Amino acid sequence: MINNKVLSIILGGGQGSRLYPLTENRSKPAVPIAGKYRLVDIPISNCINSDIKRMFVLTQFNSASLNKHIQNTYHFSFFSSAFVDVLAAEQTIQSGEWFQGTADAVRQSMHHFLQHDFEYALILSGDQLYQMDFNEMIEAHEDSGAEISIATYPVIAKDATSFGIMKTDENNIIESFIEKPDASLLPDWTSNVSEEMNNQGRHYLASMGIYIFNRDLLIELMKDDGTVDFGKEIIPEAINKHKTLSYQYEGYWTDIGNIDSFFEANLGLTDAIPKFNLYDNKQRIYTNARILPTSKISGTLLEKAVISDGCIVHAAKIERSVIGLRSRVGAESTVINCYMMGNDRYESLEEVQQHKVSTFMGIGERCFIKNAILDKNCRIGDDVRINGGKKLKDQETDTYFVKDGIVVVKKDAHIPSGTIIQ
Known part of the structure; x- marks a missing residue:
């Protein structure tokens, strides 16, 4: 089964300087994780587990090993429309520049996306560790009549100053947004969260960098070539003009964009009950099926x-x-x-x-x-x-x-x- 309403766009990130030297000879999505996987396997696996099997991975730095990994790993039936394609920055008549940001990467690749029929574009980050059923987010998006949905993660005050923070109304519609707010401003940026999150002091909704856009709106927004980034420009401007839903996610999620968080995310897998569960029958993480002996x-x-x-x-x-x-x-x-x-x-x-x-x-x-x-x-x-x-x-x-x-x-x-x- 394939969810033909949705086209997934996985953003591979820029030069990956915060993960240097792991990104010295490979793109960020190709960095090995958990002993046998690559970072890109996480968003791809989440999509496959959600029956979303049409995916583009956007990258521009050191993409050879990423291409090889995806080519060797993700094979679908010849009679299926499923695919995982890598799109590296390319020179065209319209643009001869590298990707300038997340939105610019999508803009420069739009002609590839529009060759496919879809109602919603699911835009994901290539450097996060989490397990999510995107169908639940898509259903919430449809039920609310939103034009944009943003996955949000409840965080404590200490962490809120490091994220883009959303403020929502009683229907989870986003009213305003602030990027990395000063601690003194936080009292005005609390939102409604579940009782469990409230008891943990997680009153602030951080953007996870996971978005759903209605197809027509994405096409319209991409016409403005003056905007280059979703988090800093597209989203703050759009929430005042287009109905934008906050989809609260309360499972395990971490951004592993730097060496310290990458290190801790990997060592966390050795815990007796790891927060990121590799031993789940329903939320499997897929990767290259190597033929290797036992250890x-x-x-x-x-x-x-x-x-x-x-x-x-x-x-x-x-x-x-x-x-x-x-x-x-x-x-x-x-x-x-x-x-x-x-x-x-x-x-x-x-x-x-x-x-x-x-x-x-x-x-x-x-x-x-x-x-x-x-x-x-x-x-x-x-x-x-x-x-x-x-x-x-x-x-x-x-x-x-x-x-x-x-x-x-x-x-x-x-x-x-x-x-x-x-």
Whole structure:
């Protein structure tokens, strides 16, 4: 079944500088998450679970790996109208510029969207972690007679100053909007929320960056090429002219646009009852169906560890860490509070000798790795000590990057045996 009323537009974001160096060689939607997925799998899976199977992913930076992932992953029946297409910024007769913002990305791609029949455009962000049934939001949009709907998330006062905040009437119709309000203004920006949210002090409705536009209105709004961003321009101007509904969402949702939030979102998956549930029969997260062996673990104490397929682990201890596909961890090594993205392939001993490197891709023997993100295909030699924490100053070298106390070892980097980062 396909929801033919809806066309989904997933915004891949700009250069992704807040997620650097994870975005040094890949677009933000292609960043690996949870050991075996990519960020783009989250909005795509939410759409598939909602029977919305016509999707465009808009991006402009380093889109080759994203293209490859989507091409290898999302295959639908030849007799179906379902598709997931990547649209990178392109030069046309009308425009020779890169995307200038979220609205400009949609505007420049409109000629692709209008080749399809749809009543509603569902506009999503490519860098959020959540599980939502979009059909409920679409039904609320239709029942209210709105021209625009915005998914909103109740937040506490401390967080409200970091978001665009909506103020609604008793029918959840948005009356006004303010971008990142000063704390002194918050008393005037409370809205009606559920009793549970009210008891938690979450009185303020933050925009989630998830929108539904009626087709005709979107076409009309995109004619004004003076507006380049939905959150800063389109939405504030439109709510005074067009009926705009607030659809309150109370499940787990987080924006993982920077290294710190990305790190915590991944480590949160190791909790006994994670807020983001990967073990749900109805809200599955889809990704590339790789043919990999089961993981092999020898002599390792595992405590709150998530181990992906195809790993070879001889570590002494792995604690509160996510270990990605095809990862190798050597004997007597300790890994704590880490996200190890894994490897794109296995190496043979002959390959290692041929390339004159001292270790396989992965973590060597007798290492201590804490508070770190290890990007794909990196090599950590023997007796390496990486002990991240707030004591470390922000810095960057050829092989690693430190931000907010988190050590990010770059993709394909080689950290020589005996190296100490602490």
